Amino acid sequence: DGGITQSPKYLFRKEGQNVTLSCEQNLNHDAMYWYRQDPGQGLRLIYYSQIVNDFQKGDIAEGYSVSREKKESFPLTVTSAQKNPTAFYLCASSPAGPRETQYFGPGTRLLVL
Amino acid sequence: AQSVAQPEDQVNVAEGNPLTVKCTYSVSGNPYLFWYVQYPNRGLQFLLKYITGDNLVKGSYGFEAEFNKSQTSFHLKKPSALVSDSALYFCAVRGGLTGGGNKLTFGTGTQLKVEL
Numbered sequence: 001d002g003g004i005t006q007s008p009k010y011l012f013r014k015e016g017q018n019v020t021l022s023c024e025q026n027l028n029h030d031a032m033y034w035y036r037q038d039p040g041q042g043l044r045l046i047y048y049s050q051i052v053n054d055f056q057k058g059d060i061a062e063g064y065s066v067s068r069e070k071k072e073s074f075p076l077t078v079t080s081a082q083k084n085p086t087a088f089y090l091c092a093s094s095p096a097g098p099r100e101t102q103y104f105g106p107g108t109r110l111l112v113l
Numbered sequence: 114a115q116s117v118a119q120p121e122d123q124v125n126v127a128e129g130n131p132l133t134v135k136c137t138y139s140v141s142g143n144p145y146l147f148w149y150v151q152y153p154n155r156g157l158q159f160l161l162k163y164i165t166g167d168n169l170v171k172g173s174y175g176f177e178a179e180f181n182k183s184q185t186s187f188h189l190k191k192p193s194a195l196v197s198d199s200a201l202y203f204c205a206v207r208g209g210l211t212g213g214g215n216k217l218t219f220g221t222g223t224q225l226k227v228e229l
Binding site for chain 1: 203
């Protein structure tokens with residue numbers, strides 16, 4: 001997990017509430033990613049960013065939003081439009097380039113009250 | 114489109130015996146292949162990757178993987194399993210001709226259980 005921090009470890013969301021998950025990296029990586037993990041489904045890509053002030057939708061972006069104002073930070077907001085937000089959320093980062101390895105943070109578990 | 118299949122949801126092996134976790138893939142162009150391990154309620158840890166060159170890749174904690182282009186496979190292996198190897202293992206692929214940055218596609222994971 002080294003070099004990538006995610007907070008909080010657990011997060012509770014009420015109906016109709018937006019919540020923001022934090023992801024910070026000190027590895028000087030250009031690219032950052034958000035994945036959602038559900039049991040038996042592996043990891044699915046929500047959003048990714050290859051450079052500051054730019055990001056692209058992944059496979060399941062609906063109900064989520066991101067920003068990339070700093071190289072080190074890539075926060076994910078789970079909006080009220082996401083009807084089934086209960087999952088384990090993983091942030092990753094990597095140097096630029098298709099041969100590079102993605103490194104993961106420790107994850108945030110989001111639960112709905 | 115790129116895809117990964119991990120055909121076994123769970124693999125059971127006795128400590129000291131060799132283990133294999135299977136992975137097959139489909140991509141456009143040359144594949145870049147990765148194995149990760151996940152312990153409960155933790156993030157993924159990188160084990161090894163194949164980019165080019167020798168088909169046998171050695172990684173962390175005594176794991177290795179064999180790239181087989183004709184069978185489009187990248188099976189993870191270890192000569193002698195340890196109880197501490199019990200975890201969830203993910204195979205991932207990225208195609209060399211895939212656009213859109215460094216998008217990885219993950220398999221659904223294989224739970225490895227090593228018993229005494």
